Amino acid sequence: MTIRWWLALGLCLPSLASACDFEEVAFSAEFEGGKLSQCEQLGDGHFRLTTVAENYPINPSPWYAFTVVSKTGAREIEIELVAEQSRARYMPKISTDGDTWETVPFTVVDQQFQFSLKISDQPLYVAGQELWTAEDYQQWMTTGARAQRFNTTVIGQSVQGRDIVAMQAVAENNKEWLLVIGRQHPPELTGAIGLLSFVDYLAADADLQNAFYNRYNVLVVPMVNPDGVANGHWRHNAGGKDLNRDWGEFSQPETKAVIDYLNQQLGEDERLAFALDFHSTQQDIFYTLAPESGAQPTDFVTRWLDALKASRLSSFTVRERASYREESHVFTHYIGRTYGVHAVTFEFGDNTPRELVRHIGQQSAHELMLLMKD
Ligand SMILES: [Zn+2]
Structure with missing residues (x-):
């Protein structure tokens, strides 16, 4: 459910936390260095996540960093990561502890990242580069x-x-x-x-x-x-x-x-x-x-x-x-x-x-x- 959809209905703006908390999967950027602006479920286990810059115009350096948790046990999900008014730059990396990172396989479609994640009930960090705050x-x-x-x-x-x-x-x-x-x-x-x-x-x-x-x-x-x-x-x-x-x-x-x-x-x-x-x-x-x-x-x-x-x-x-x-x-x-x-x-x-x-x-x-x- 996107923030825009809520706005279109004239409802009050939900916090990002609730907007990114779905029935089976929850995304969060509530930590130092975290960045995730909008979340949308496209289908079963399929999500579009958007990062929006602090202000525009801006150099093409779209940062993203978030955690993802499964509420239904181990599973795989598909992510489309959209950099608003920009294009894919930092290859997606994952970490279970925020210290040790590995890159995940990805494709770039229409200049934006697409990738799969294996998630569980433990938070998985996903970020454009290592977190160092x-x-x-x-x-x-x-x-x-x-x-x-x-x-x-x-x-x-x-x-x-x-x-x-x-x-x-x-x-x-x-x-x-x-x-x-x-x-x-x-x-x-x-x-x-x-x-x-x-x-x-x-x-x-x-x-x-x-x-x-x-x-x-x-x-x-x-x-x-x-x-x-x-x-x-x-x-x-x-x-x-x-x-x-x-x-x-x-x-x-x-x-x-x-x-x-x-x-x-x-x-x-x-x-x-x-x-x-x-x-x-x-x-x-x-x-x-x-x-x-x-x-x-x-x-x-x-x-x-x-x-x-x-x-x-x-x-x-x-x-x-x-x-x-x-x-x-x-x-x-x-x-x-x-x-x-x-x-x-x-x-x-x-x-x-x-x-x-x-x-x-x-x-x-x-x-x-x-x-x-x-
Ligand atoms: Zn620089």
Whole structure:
């Protein structure tokens, strides 16, 4: 029974919970990162589920995440998953515990996913990518070598009042800073995994790392868009804005919190040395600043990527695309223009194997520290 059908009858709008609770099968998105907008039963064991973006227009990044339970014992059901005003992107994955995921066979008909699910009386998670939300970040930040290396600080609040949390390693006499941010775009999970392994490598207790922290302070904001992540947004924050089009404008509390905190931390004689922003897209690619940005040192990123090319496994392609626009409100362009240094949008492919993402995250951190120490 769709929400539209209820509206057509002039009845009051039922909650999603009741609209997706059928006689034999119940769907729910009532959890952090959950996203399911409309449910409709098409026939026996056959359902159409729809995800609607937080607002339009929006980039084609239709997120979905829900649980499904059978009320009549183990059975198989058919799903048509509709991304409203968009098309299939993130391959469906299932999990019984929310931690371990596997992809399910699917077809794409009229640009939308169709797939079967084997369900039982235990909730089965179905999502476009792995779920990784505030609780997971919190757990990650406060355990392991990270907790030894970094202090965590709340640097501001999102539109809906969620904490924006930073990790930082600061030594009194250091004059230079490395800035790392992630999760401006909620569904971009491979970018999130890349950031985690990059930061894990930065945090390790070894000679290279210890020497690095004798010269550099590090500021990491792993989840810039906590409302988007919690609400299962396709791309925007709760203000309906693409945060990676807000740098320089600072119309949203999330971008403003990051830049205000950075500027507050940068003392008179201190400077930003480099910045990285983790994302996901259709392929692994590094969006870098073109020479006309004036970012210094001129060959810094070229040397970093050349070192990565030489040291990563040969089946990973290091692709680079350089650009610069003076009026751009993309994070990296703003950093280049404002601080005169390089910044890179580090994009992993949606479907890049997770072990490869972790390897490249670590290897890129290793090569970056080697380069920055000279
Ligand atoms: Zn992105």
